[in-house]
Amino acid sequence: MNLPDSEIIVLPGAVAGQSGECRVQWRPTARARQVSLRICPRQGAVVVVLPPRAGRRAGMALLHENRSWVLDRLAALAPATPLVDGGCISLGGQDFLIRHEEEARGGAFLDGRDLVITGDPAFLPRRVADFLRAEARRRIAALVGPHAARLGATPRGILIKDTTTRWGSCAPDGTLAFSWRLVMAPAWVLDYVVAHEVAHLREMNHSARFWALVTRLTPHRAVAVAWLRAHGPRLLRVG
Template identity: 40%
Template sequence: MISDDPRLPLPVRISRLKRSRRLRLRVDHDARLLKLTMPWRHSARAALDWVVGQRPWIERQLAAAPDAVPLHDGATIPVEGVPLAIVHQPDARRGVRVEGQELIIGGPAESVPAAIERWLRALARERLSAETARVAAAAGVTVRSVSVGDAASRWGSCSSSGAIRFSWRLILAPPHVLRFVVAHEVAHRLHMDHSPAFKAAEERLFGGPVGPARSELRRLSPSLRAVGRR
């Protein structure tokens, strides 16, 4: 259900969840939506009134959102935490390669965004698969599969069957941030909760306190999600 409330700067998508115990609100900058989750039997009207009461917070989120960074010639994007300038060379061979501080791509201009995203996804899958295998071996657990996607609000997820899925955007972050997310998801192969035992396993697999890496990911999240947005 989507509501266009004139009191709000963006439409609101309302989702009722049977397991939800409280109202949760998130700004989806890509979709230009406010996403509200609410308990199954909660009043939609009361929930919208609550969202209106959050308007100062919403306005701050919109104002703080970084500008979109389209994947085209002249843009600069981080790859494994290192800023690289995109350089389009139409006459160069198709494909993407790193030369110093530049990301060189050949072929027609209209193919540049899709080609760069494919390259980033492939690099993310390679790095995440290798790191997951390493951490899983240290944990003494098995992982059924590793895949990458582009979830709007989650950096990783682990199913009870051992399938782990990550956001490809982790390849944009510094390597220790990627390692933290891998340690977090592999720790779920030991404990499918966020209990003290889980947190101890997470820190053991990461190799130390995870707080700084978690805070860094939280700080970087808006800029990482802006990459490739039009």
């Protein structure tokens, strides 16, 4: 199947205020049984999953059939937040100014309420993202330890990823994984997600016993879940 990874297409029939233009990411997948669509908030694109023997024509047919849904979902995405000099980034729910100092040394570091990025400006976005990933790992590891100790559990390891559908996960072997983007959320939101996944080390389900463990570890579950529902999509649009 000779398909580009992605392309820009125009879907006809857009309503007022919609250009009909959208980015399509083609995803041939051996395990897929039918053509399907999903929205990738991080890229602001629609992903077309194609099973074996299905080509671009089948994907375009589904796109045209569901064009209103696709365009509405894309239009509802939070605005993209580029990582640029003079831009703003959240850390623990607090805003920090991105300040570029080309001649300075240190890579990336906090200076009061500024995140200072040094060196070649071409590397600024990557260095901001690398800083946030490292900070996420540090803060998450600091939370995992005490929560796991309270339950008498030991995680196999901690992975920091850039997921689009789940903020965290716990593998059957005890490996915990988290989205680095959580570092931008308030500390109590991050604490809830960490506690949620640590509780899975004892209960690999969402039973009443599991939720009792979560409540034991973090009493602010309800407000944290509400925050993620309201503001989580914005985190996916950063960078």
